[in-house]
Amino acid sequence: MYKKEKADRAEKVALLLQKENPAPKTELTHVNEYQLAIAVMLSAQTTDKKVNQVTPALFAKYPDWEALASADTDEVAGLIRQVNFHKGKAQRIVAAARTVLSLYDGMLPHDMLQLMKLPGVARKSANVIMQELWGIAEGIVVDTHVSRISQRLGLTSQKDPKKIEEDLMSLLPKKYWRNFSGSAVLHGRYVCTARNPKCGECVLNGICPSAHKI
Ligand code: SF4
Numbered sequence: 209m210y211k212k213e214k215a216d217r218a219e220k221v222a223l224l225l226q227k228e229n230p231a232p233k234t235e236l237t238h239v240n241e242y243q244l245a246i247a248v249m250l251s252a253q254t255t256d257k258k259v260n261q262v263t264p265a266l267f268a269k270y271p272d273w274e275a276l277a278s279a280d281t282d283e284v285a286g287l288i289r290q291v292n293f294h295k296g297k298a299q300r301i302v303a304a305a306r307t308v309l310s311l312y313d314g315m316l317p318h319d320m321l322q323l324m325k326l327p328g329v330a331r332k333s334a335n336v337i338m339q340e341l342w343g344i345a346e347g348i349v350v351d352t353h354v355s356r357i358s359q360r361l362g363l364t365s366q367k368d369p370k371k372i373e374e375d376l377m378s379l380l381p382k383k384y385w386r387n388f389s390g391s392a393v394l395h396g397r398y399v400c401t402a403r404n405p406k407c408g409e410c411v412l413n414g415i416c417p418s419a420h421k422i
Pocket residue numbers: 357360361399400401405406407410411412413416417418419420422
């Protein structure tokens with residue numbers, strides 16, 4: 209498909225998803241920047257639902273960066289043991305809390321590259337944090353759901369999330385990045401599911417090359 213044709217389809221997809229979800233928000237439970245950042249770090253390769261099950265006890269014991277920075281990592285791991293890779297994640301969130309205090313005076317930086325200096329924060333997490341907390345879209349969130357629907361919609365043939373993000377950013381004007389990130393995640397989670405996608409009720413079925421073929 210020619211790039212122009214692909215870009216036209218991408219824009220139609222973005223508009224339809226925007227109509228479906230005009231103001232998408234993360235489903236990670238949080239009440240402040242600290243809680244959102246930690247929940248995002250815990251959510252790698254784990255469902256938001258699982259993360260929401262462990263964070264109340266975690267935040268009750270460690271309510272802020274200071275408390276978490278001086279935590280014992282084994283105790284933290286015990287509190288989050290229901291999430292995948294809990295031991296590594298416990299080490300990284302404690303290390304991230306120490307880094308927020310030592311490098312950034314206890315405040316999360318509003319900057320993608322600075323956020324990515326925190327242990328446990330790769331590009332996808334930095335994108336989510338920037339967009340959810342401050343509405344800043346420097347990129348497009350590409351998780352497993354966005355990867356899948358972008359491939360099914362013929363917007364990318366890449367498998368690597370970074371390359372998928374580059375493809376999407378080259379196809380979509382920046383004004384769509386914020387909404388697309390959130391609405392595509394929700395669409396992939398609830399409609400264009402990995403198995404048995406609900407093509408019959410999908411708002412994209414008129415323009416999707418994979419409609420009714422999976
Ligand atoms: S039409 Fe089907 S395959 Fe295409 S985006 Fe919708 S649910 Fe996914």
